[in-house]
Amino acid sequence: MKTLNTNPTMSAVVHDHYGPLNQLRVREIPIPTIAAGQILVRVHAASLHAGDCMCVKGSPGIVRIATGLFRPKNRVPGFDVAGVVDAVGKDVTHFQPGDQVFGTCEGACADYAVVEEDRLALKPTTLSLQEAAAVPTSGLAALHGLRDAGQLLPGQDILINGAAGGVGHFAVQIAKSYGARVTGVCSAGNADMVLGLGADQVLDYHTQDFAADGARFDVIFDNVENRDLADCRAALKERGTYIANSGTGATGLRFLVRLFKPLLLSPFIRQTLKRYVSITTRRDLECLKDLIDAGKLRPVIGNTFTLAEVPDALALIDTGHSRGKSIINLKTPGPQVE
Ligand SMILES: NC(=O)c1ccc[n+]([C@@H]2O[C@H](COP(=O)([O-])OP(=O)(O)OC[C@H]3O[C@@H](n4cnc5c(N)ncnc54)[C@H](OP(=O)(O)O)[C@@H]3O)[C@@H](O)[C@H]2O)c1
Incomplete structure (x- = not known):
């Protein structure tokens, strides 16, 4: 000491x-x-x-x-x-x-x-x-969500709900660095920022509904969890992966249902529904540092x-x-x- x-x-x-x-x-x-x-x-x-x-x-x-x-x-x-x-x-x-x-x-x-x-x-x-x-925390949450939980691959379509926030804005850039096609969901005032970070398109959640416009994604990275799980699944491909990263879309008992429902349902369906906990390691901080110093993340x-x-x-x-x-x-x- x-x-x-x-x-x-x-x-x-x-x-x-x-x-x-x-x-x-x-x-x-x-x-x-x-x-x-x-x-x-x-x-x-x-x-x-x-x-x-x-x-x-x-x-x-x-x-x-x-x-x-x-x-x-x-x-x-x-x-x-x-x-x-x-x-x-x-x-x-x-x-x-x-x-x-x-x-x-x-x-x-x-x-x-x-x-x-x-x-x-x-x-x-x-x-x-x-x-x-x-x-650190938000960058690692994005890295662990996309690389580990989502196992995102080049050419895949990913929807990032909450694309303008702390985790979301890193996720947009990391997904692009992996070669994915990125749709970001944010409010209109943040659309330019999210496009500027590399998103291929943005949806303004006040006027557009990602669950209802017919598009299907390989991966949905959900930083908001404001939509029913069924809505999110409707926007996911048959073997797509939904990564729940918030749990804050509900309170009380509904919070617990929201927290555990995807995990309990996942083994019985073709889609994969996941939560994950991001844990700091020096190796992954260095991974973010490398992306930043290579000009791929800011x-x-x-x-x-x-x-x-x-x-x-x-x-x-x-x-x-x-x-x-x-x-x-x-x-x-x-x-x-x-
Ligand atoms: N799994 C883990 O280990 C881990 C680690 C860190 C964080 N997290 C979780 O990740 C979540 C996101 O954290 P954060 O730091 O990114 O939050 P944040 O910085 O507060 O960002 C929230 C974003 O959500 C957007 N938003 C609000 N309502 C929306 C809606 N209806 N549709 C789409 N976007 C909407 C906001 O955009 P507008 O301003 O444009 O409305 C804002 O940019 C939190 O729940 C946090 O607990 C998990």
Whole structure:
């Protein structure tokens, strides 16, 4: 164990209880200590996503199995981090102080964050640290959804529901890099952005219904789950794959039905219905880094916030209408907002 004595406290966004997003406050708390296999990162930027809202609110209740039944085990939100290695624990072999890195942790909305060695990678050389912070969770969710769950192949037709959001905008680009034909579903205001990321066509969900226009897809990657499973299956080819990636289209008992119905039904039909859990590995962070540095993938920064504005950032994400990624910039100058 290593304790830093030179600067024992840091600014962090903190919540002591589950509750509304506006309960979060910036406080001075001790700089965390690192154990073997861990790295202390001086945070330059964090990014947030729907999972952060769930962890702060403790809702839906199922998340508390992981985050603490009655109180949050981790009081500082933020899973996605980019910054500079400040110190390394015993047995760390891949990183040294001064390295510019990105990855996932618990507690990114703070001046310092502790990251496990296998959840960290050197940042893409073509991105700033602020841009790199936007990539990990959403980029990995898109990679794991398309490469692993969807096993997407060149020439296949894929529909991405929620194509303008954090996961969706990465999925559009990854699907194109695999040689698929991409249809993105988003609102009209985001159509240019999604086309600009490479989608072959976009459907405005206010005026067009992907389940009713007769098109059939090899893969549907559903980041919204606002439609009945039967509607989604109607837009899927006979042996197509539906990847459910939200479960947020319902609440209460209907949430559980929504969660498990595709998995229970899948063994009895020709179509494949799947859920998956995206887990960070250094290898896959490096896979994203390679795509980024090859010019095939880039994050869209929809909004930039300060540490004190984390409640505003989460409130925006909670609307379900984020554009690209929202980042928390702990250093200046910030990146260009698109
Ligand atoms: N499987 C995993 O391990 C894993 C990992 C990470 C995330 N996730 C899940 O992935 C889901 C998506 O996350 P995210 O970060 O991408 O969310 P997000 O950034 O909040 O994006 C939501 C997007 O959905 C779009 N949208 C809203 N209503 C829509 C509708 N009726 N039809 C089509 N699009 C609509 C919005 O577009 P407009 O603004 O244009 O309306 C927005 O761009 C979440 O449920 C999250 O929990 C799963």
